[in-house]
Amino acid sequence: MCCWSFLFVAFLPALILQAIDTRFGAALAVQCVVVAHAGGGLARVLTDTSVRLVAFGFWLFSYVWLGLAPLAMLATDTYPLEYRTGETTAFAAAALTELGLLAYSAGSALAARRRGGRSVVFEPLLSRRLAPLPVLLLCGLSLLLAIMLIPGQEGGLRAFFTSRQALRQSGAEADTAHALRIWALAVPAFWAMVALLHVPRLATGDRLLRAVRWILLPVLLTLNVIVNNPISRPRFWAGTVLVVLLFSWRRFSTPRAFRIAAAAIATVVLFAFPYSDYFRYDERESVQVVALAEQFNTNMDYDAFQQMQTGIDYVQENGFSPSAVLGVALFMVPRSLWPDKPPTTGIELAQYAGYDFYNLSAPLWIESYLWGGAPCVVAVFCLLGAAGRRMDDIRERLRDRPSTLAVLLVPAFAFYQLVFLRGSLMAIIGPLLLLLTVPLLITTRAARPYRIPSPVRPPAAMGHATVPGHRRHP
Template sequence: MCCWFLLLVAMLPTLILYTPEARFGATLAMQCVVVAHAGTALTRVLTDTSVRLVALGFWVFAYVWLGLAPLAMLATDTYPLEYRTGDSTAFAAAALTELGLLAYSGGTALATRSATRRSLVLEPLLSRRLTPWPVLLLCGLSLVLAVIVLPQQEGGLQAFFTSRQALRQSGAEAEDPVRALQVWAVAVPAFWALVALVHLPRRPAGDRLLRGVRWMLLPALLALNVIVNNPISRPRFWAGTVLLVLLFSWRRFSSPRAFRIAAAALTIGVLFVFPYSDYFRYDEREVVEVLSLTEQFSTAMDYDAFQQMQTGIDYVKDNGFSPSAALGPVLFMVPRAIWPDKPQTTGIAFAEYAGYDFHNLSAPLWIETYLWGGGPCVVAAFCLLGLAGRRMDDLRERMRGGHSTLAALLVPAVAFYQLVLLRGSLMAIVGPLLLLLVVPLFITTRPVARSSPSRSPARPPARAGHAPIPGHRRHS
């Protein structure tokens, strides 16, 4: 714990601040508070004696995208985008970030205090188990959708192995929402079909037919996922989610020790490898140039979150709050022809306000909720997020012995796709997020309640306090 604390809270921020052009002031001091808060919380997750996947995803994003990256921007007065704000707006953005982190920590503490209470929604949901025939049906449906949808893309399958630019030009990205949704409708079911097929429980008596069908479908689904979920043509956050769910749902990574090792590798990878993982974004690839952390954080478009928050605060000053914007993600499927006043995607609205010609920008959840109604909305949203995240982590830990439960599969997916949710915009990602959450419900069923056997009079009653916890193994 001491080593992680020194690295995350002392060494890395000091390396960023140790620049000749560092500008110290109230804003930079507030940002140091954010870095210390996020770094301390991430240290606790990386050294915890339990597996906390949802907390890992949240604090990695908070520490890197809204902690170190803004620290580098404020210290050097260098930003990846052209729009500039005053010191008061920058201070407000840093304070808004810390407000969200405090609310999230408060929600986590509230969930910890009420850990003994039964969750009426999450516990029955996450205790659902995979069932063979719905899983096989999803596998078949994924392959049929692939045969129908993929040949319609301009450039064919080759576009999926060229670059994100080539796939965008084929109409499968955000410029054509219909085709983009078609590709997601293949990618998400294909991902869940592969994960479910790998984790489908074997029947005690054996089933040759099921085993044979499984081995027939597995190569086809692997090939399909290589096509539609590869890191060359798909967004890095989504491709990373696919790979990390396959990794962290593996039973070898269900122990706290294995989790700590994998989480440490993930954190280091996000810090030092992620900035160079966009090599395949464009057709014409430039030579990879290794930059310092300060240069990378203050110049790369991947870290526009803090600057977009500043833009959003100025946007609210000029236009006021927009409570109706909260309806956009909820009613995202309603076409604009029916709803002419449908809210604009927040990242696009901020880009137009700042005068940018390009609109593919983020809108972190902090500024999204602030746009809806100010600080109270931020506090409410992040408190609920912390409460739900801690409950999910606790339930997955309690059900650790069941590798075919929804907890073992859905919690890692939510934990790592959470980075996309936090980065925003909500309206841009709510479609894939809905697919990610809904598809597993159709391939799982509620566990059969087992009637407790009558206790034999010859056996003494179990002593209080020594009953095994469900989902945990007893060790001799």
């Protein structure tokens, strides 16, 4: 714990600050508190005696995107986007970040105190088991969708190996119908492959099931290479696919294996993530390795903190937008039927800042702040912390049951959580809902509800048994 805390709280921040001309102020002081809080939370997860995937995803995003990156920006007053704010707004953004972290920690701590209690929401849900017949039906549906939709795409099969830059220039990436078709292919194909790997054996023998599995697995693997590759799909989604395959494997369900894998993932996100957009563009230049602080200051992947500053200025000028919650909840309603439907927060902030490009983030911190200020931020992150802790605890208890929903769904949410936290919510809520609901359709309620074992009590002192008809001697 001391070693990890030193690395995250002292060494890496010092490595960033020593390479630049630091401009110290009130906002930077609060940001140092944010770095210490997020770094301490990440270190605690990496040294826990249990596997906490949801907590790992949250603290990893908080530490990198809202910890180290803003630290470099505030120290140099250099940002990846053009919009600039004053010291007061920067201080408010750093304080808002810390408020969300405190609320998340409080919610997680409250849920941890009830660790022995049964969750009426998550326990029955995550205890569901994969059912062979629905899994096979999903495999068939995935292949049928591939046969129907892949040839119909503009460019056919080749379009799935086209860079996102080319898709954006052709207008395909901004086409809602095109995006829905791609997600309708990607998510079922992914879950069909994962479920087929973990489907339980039949009590009456599984010779036929094993034969079907060996036939379908190569086909589904090929399909996933086509529809879930990192060339045409976002890096966060391609990473989620790989990480779920890794952590759903039983060998990586132990705390020791989790710590090793999580440390490797944190290293990759810190040092390799900025260069992972190599396939995004048609004209690929040679990779130029630069200092970590320079990456944070210039790469638009780290626009989260600057977008929070933009959102705070937006609220000061236009007030809060409580109706934006309805836009997220009713995201499926088309704008043709709802002309006054709230816009996507990232796009709205980009328009407010005067940008001519709209593919920007809107972190959950500023999303919830736009709904109703600091109280909404506290409520949202307290609930998120409690839910995340409950999910982690239930998965830990069910980790020896590889065919339960907990073993599959918790890793999926944990790592797609990076997209959820980055926002905008209205842009990602559809894929997130699809990611979480498809597994429910291929699982069935456990035959015997899982019950939390009661604490072991010491055996009572046992005396000599009295033989009927005989007097017991003292």
